[in-house]
Amino acid sequence: MKVKQISVFLENKYGRLAQVTRVLGGNDINIRALSIADTTDFGILRLIVSNPDEAYRVLKESGFTVSTTDVIAVEIKDEPGGLAGVLEILQQENINIEYLYAFLQKATNAALVVFRVEQLSEAVEVLQKNNVSILTESQVYSL
Structure with missing residues (x-):
């Protein structure tokens, strides 16, 4: 009954969120739900996606700081x-x-x-x- 959530650490810089969604979309990974908590300097993007293992891999390979949470x-x-x-x-x-x-x-x-x-x-x-x-x-x- 546990679901894997992907968390991505993002600097508050122009275009970073767009990059994450571009990487996921380009790898045929669909976002099911998301939440972002931010401060002035950074944010944590939390995602439920159609394929969390693949999302973790492609985001990591694209240089993002990524973790999974149950x-x-x-x-x-x-x-x-x-x-x-x-x-x-x-x-x-x-x-x-x-x-x-x-x-x-x-x-x-x-x-x-x-x-x-x-x-x-x-x-x-x-x-x-x-x-x-x-x-x-x-x-x-x-x-």
Whole structure:
């Protein structure tokens, strides 16, 4: 139930984000979700892509500083309080969320929320026990 996320360290320079997307697109790798956190000097681009192993390889070969991280992808009903319910489950089990990002899936009327948590296995277990839909790698990569 873990999904590989690609993280790319980017200097805040003109065109760096475009270079990453050009490298991925040129290698037939589709971006499924992304988030960028930045400061004045640099940013961290977090990506869920169709082929994370290949993305890691081609970005590394192109001179980018790249790493992979295990995250979980949770499908949450697109309704008021949907995210709050999942967050409360994790809070009750003292599972800390380092960060998250999300996007809406119109076809399924659900949001896909990507979580980075400290206790990944425990989070998966508790969410499954509470009937929260956790997507597999293949489900996420093929979105």
